Amino acid sequence: MELNFKHRLRLSALSGAAASALLLATPAFAQQAADGGAATVTAGQEDQSGGLGEIVVTAQRRETNLQKTPISIAVLNSEALENRHIQTLGDLADGSVPGLRVAPFFSRSSALVIGIRGVGFLGDANQPAREQGVGVYMDGIYLGRAQGLGTALYDIERIEVLKGPQGTLFGRNTEGGAISIVSKKPSGEFRVDASAGIANFGGYQTALHLDLPRAGNISLKFDGVIQKRGGTIDNPMAGQLDFNSYDRRGAHVAALWEPSDRFSALWQFDVSHDETSPYYLQLLTKGSLPLAPIIKLQPERAETGLVGVPLQASVGDTTGMSLHLDWKLGGGIRVRSITSYRKLTQSQYDNGSAILSVFAPNGNFARYSQANFGQHQFSQEVQLLGELPRLSFVAGAFYYNEYVGDNAFAPNTLKFNADGTVYSVLPAPVSATPFPDRASIARTDSAAIFGQFTYTPALLGDRLHLTLGGRYSHDKKTGELDQVNGRIPTVNGVTAVVPMNVTSDRVDPLVNLSLDVADGVMLYGKWSTGYKSAGANSRSLTYRGFGPESVSEFEGGLKASFLDNHARLNLAAYTGTYKDVQIDFNAVIPGSNRGTLETTNTAGKGRISGFEAELTVAPAKGLTLSGNYTRQHIRLPEAPNPFVAGNPLVPVYPIFAPKNSASGAIDYRMPAGAATIVAHLDGNYASEQYSSTSDPTKSDPSFIVNGRLALTDIALNDGAARLELSVWARNLFNEQHLYLRNTSAALGTYGIFNDPRTYGLTGTIRF
Numbered sequence: 001m002e003l004n005f006k007h008r009l010r011l012s013a014l015s016g017a018a019a020s021a022l023l024l025a026t027p028a029f030a031q032q033a034a035d036g037g038a039a040t041v042t043a044g045q046e047d048q049s050g051g052l053g054e055i056v057v058t059a060q061r062r063e064t065n066l067q068k069t070p071i072s073i074a075v076l077n078s079e080a081l082e083n084r085h086i087q088t089l090g091d092l093a094d095g096s097v098p099g100l101r102v103a104p105f106f107s108r109s110s111a112l113v114i115g116i117r118g119v120g121f122l123g124d125a126n127q128p129a130r131e132q133g134v135g136v137y138m139d140g141i142y143l144g145r146a147q148g149l150g151t152a153l154y155d156i157e158r159i160e161v162l163k164g165p166q167g168t169l170f171g172r173n174t175e176g177g178a179i180s181i182v183s184k185k186p187s188g189e190f191r192v193d194a195s196a197g198i199a200n201f202g203g204y205q206t207a208l209h210l211d212l213p214r215a216g217n218i219s220l221k222f223d224g225v226i227q228k229r230g231g232t233i234d235n236p237m238a239g240q241l242d243f244n245s246y247d248r249r250g251a252h253v254a255a256l257w258e259p260s261d262r263f264s265a266l267w268q269f270d271v272s273h274d275e276t277s278p279y280y281l282q283l284l285t286k287g288s289l290p291l292a293p294i295i296k297l298q299p300e301r302a303e304t305g306l307v308g309v310p311l312q313a314s315v316g317d318t319t320g321m322s323l324h325l326d327w328k329l330g331g332g333i334r335v336r337s338i339t340s341y342r343k344l345t346q347s348q349y350d351n352g353s354a355i356l357s358v359f360a361p362n363g364n365f366a367r368y369s370q371a372n373f374g375q376h377q378f379s380q381e382v383q384l385l386g387e388l389p390r391l392s393f394v395a396g397a398f399y400y401n402e403y404v405g406d407n408a409f410a411p412n413t414l415k416f417n418a419d420g421t422v423y424s425v426l427p428a429p430v431s432a433t434p435f436p437d438r439a440s441i442a443r444t445d446s447a448a449i450f451g452q453f454t455y456t457p458a459l460l461g462d463r464l465h466l467t468l469g470g471r472y473s474h475d476k477k478t479g480e481l482d483q484v485n486g487r488i489p490t491v492n493g494v495t496a497v498v499p500m501n502v503t504s505d506r507v508d509p510l511v512n513l514s515l516d517v518a519d520g521v522m523l524y525g526k527w528s529t530g531y532k533s534a535g536a537n538s539r540s541l542t543y544r545g546f547g548p549e550s551v552s553e554f555e556g557g558l559k560a561s562f563l564d565n566h567a568r569l570n571l572a573a574y575t576g577t578y579k580d581v582q583i584d585f586n587a588v589i590p591g592s593n594r595g596t597l598e599t600t601n602t603a604g605k606g607r608i609s610g611f612e613a614e615l616t617v618a619p620a621k622g623l624t625l626s627g628n629y630t631r632q633h634i635r636l637p638e639a640p641n642p643f644v645a646g647n648p649l650v651p652v653y654p655i656f657a658p659k660n661s662a663s664g665a666i667d668y669r670m671p672a673g674a675a676t677i678v679a680h681l682d683g684n685y686a687s688e689q690y691s692s693t694s695d696p697t698k699s700d701p702s703f704i705v706n707g708r709l710a711l712t713d714i715a716l717n718d719g720a721a722r723l724e725l726s727v728w729a730r731n732l733f734n735e736q737h738l739y740l741r742n743t744s745a746a747l748g749t750y751g752i753f754n755d756p757r758t759y760g761l762t763g764t765i766r767f
Helices: 030-034 078-083 089-094
Strands: 039-041 073-077 100-105 108-116 134-138 156-163 177-183 191-199 203-211 218-229 246-260 263-276 282-286 314-330 333-350 364-367 369-387 391-409 412-416 423-430 438-455 464-484 498-518 521-532 549-562 567-579 582-588 595-601 605-620 623-635 660-672 675-686 702-715 722-730 738-744 748-753 758-766
Touching: 073 078, 078 156, 078 675, 078 702, 089 100, 089 108, 108 134, 108 156, 108 263, 108 314, 108 333, 203 758, 282 738, 364 423, 438 498, 549 605
Parallel strands: 039 073, 134 177
Antiparallel strands: 073 156, 100 108, 156 177, 191 203, 191 758, 203 218, 218 246, 246 263, 263 314, 282 748, 314 333, 333 369, 364 412, 369 391, 391 438, 412 423, 438 464, 464 498, 498 521, 521 549, 549 567, 567 605, 582 595, 605 623, 623 660, 660 675, 675 702, 702 722, 722 758, 738 748
C-alpha cells in the first residue's frame, strides 16, 4: 500500500540583491580571528620530527597557526571524517565533538536539530517562520532550514564547529554557534579518488571525485556520491519500507577561474536527492489509557516493529548555485563577494508511533503524520578586508531573502478489531479533517551591516591584541496561515486567512583581548552576543507571534603548545545569560481530539556556564592521542503557559544538553613494506539529558565507540595509482541507549534508541 498525498506549495519568486556581511568560507572562517575560544582538533597530523603538525587556518584572512588564533572552534578534517565514517551531519550525533549535539526532529532524520553548549535547539522544526539557533554554512552559504541538513556530504576538506555566540560576523541565528562545512576546491591538477564499499543492513556506498588539469586559467572539479542502507528495524508489513533506512545521492561541480594572481572567481553547483524512513518509536512503560492486546512493551532496542504499518520514504531534493569573487586591490586591501541561490523540497512521513495508539473497539489507529515543505533562498554578501601594519579589519553588509511554504496531514491507516487482538489496513486513510490539516507560508527579508577591527599596539613586544566588533541586523517576516486543524482560521468570529508581520532589530557587539604570554602560550578573554529572530507559530489557532531570543556570553581560556610541539592543551571557561527562549506548549482543543501548539518566550534570564578542555599528544612517531571534555550547566527561566488561565509560569528543561561529555581517540600509522597501516579508535561519552522542554524525564547516558583499520598506499601495476582497503565500524560494541525518552501519565514512557552496530568494507583507488 502506498500513500502519496500531494499538495502544491505556493512558491513566490525571490527578488532583490544586496550586500553581505556573512563570512566567505575560506579555511577556518577567517573573520572569526577575534571571536576567541578554545580550539579542538580531533585528528592530529605529525611533522617530520614526530611532533604535532601545524594546523594552518586563515582566521584573519591570512594563514595563521590555529594555536595562535583565538577561535572557539573544533575541527574535523578529512582524515577524521573518514576514520569516523561520517557521511552526513547526522553522524555527528555520536558525540564526536563534545559540546555539539545533533539529533533528528523527533523520529525524522530528514530534519536535524543542532545545539552547541546547550543553546540553539528548535522546538517544532517544521515551523516556516522559525529559525535555527546554530547557523550551518556550506562553503560560506547559510543553510536556512533544518530540513535538508541530513543529505550526503561531498568531498569535504573539514567541518569547523565554532562554539558560543557568533553574532558579530556570522550574525544570522548563531546564538549557540556556527558550523562551517568546507568542501575541497579545484586543484588544477589531474586527480581521481574513486571508492566503493559494502556494509551490513544491505548497505553500500560509492563516491567519485575528479579533478581535471588546469586549462588556461580554469580548473574544474566534479564530485558524485551514492549512499544506501536498508532499515535497522524490520517493518512487519510486507512490501513496505523498514524503519531507519536511507538512500542518498548527489553531485557537485566547481569551476575556478584565475585570470591573474589578484582576482579569482569560483562557481559551484550542487544537487542532492535524499530518501529516508523514520526512526521507530518504542513503548517502554504503560500509562493510564488502555492498550490493545497486540501492543506490548519494548524496553530494549527492537529488531522488529510490533505493528506493520504503511511506510513510505521522506524525500528531499536540494539544488544550489553560488559565485565567489575575490579581488586583491593592493596595499593590504581585499574585496570579496558571494552570491547564492538554493532551493529545497522535502516530504516528511512518520508512521512509526502506532504503539502510542489508545485502544478502542473497531477503532482507527496508526496516525500517519505527513508534512510537505518547500523553501528557496537568495543571499548576497560583500566584504572589505584589510591587513595594515598594526590593524586588521573586516567590514561588510549582508542580505538574505527566503520563502517557505508548508502543509501537513495526519490520517489513520489501520483499524483494530473488536477486542484489539488483530488489526487491518484501512482501504483509504481516515481523518477527521480534509487535507491539508495545516498550511502556511512565510517570507523573510534579512539585512545587516558589520565591522570588526583587531589592533596590536606597540607595547609588550607586540604580544597584546585588542578586537572590537559590532553588527546591526534587521529581520522582517511576513506570511499567511491558510489552514489549521483542518479549517480556515477564525479571527474575532470570522473565518479568514491570518496574516503575519513581525520585525526584529538587533545590535550584537564583541570585545576580545588576547595576550601571547610566552612562545606557544596564549591567554584570551571575550564577550559576545547572538540572537534568534522573532516569528509566528503556524500550528497556533491564531498564528500567534513570539519574540526573539538571545545569548550574552563571557569566555576566557588558555591555548598552549609544549614538549617541543609534542603536546597541546586548550582550556576554556564561559558563563552568560540566555533569555527570552522560544518555548512550545501543546494542548488538545476542547471537544475534539485535535491538538494545537503555541510558542511563548520565557520570563526573566537563564544562566549558561561551562568548562572545556582538550589535550592532544604525540608520544611516539606515528602515534597520536587526543581527548576532549566538556562540562556545562544550563538553567532556563520559567515560561508562561498560554493554555492555562492566568498564564502561570512553569519549569522549562534544556534539551540535548548533557552535563558531561567527552571524546577520545587513538590514531596510529606505521609502514608495512611499501604500504602503510592506518588504525583509528575513538570513544564518545555523554551523560543523561532532557529531550523535551516540558518533561523532566531524562534520556540514557551513552558511550559510542567507532573504529577503522586500513592498509593504504598499495602500489598498483602502473606505479601511479594507489589502492586503499579498509574496514570500519560505528558503534563497535553495539551499545544501546535511548537518546529520546518522554513520559506521559496517559500514554506511559516512550522513546527512540540509537542505531545498532554498523560495519563495512571499503576499497579506494587514488591517482
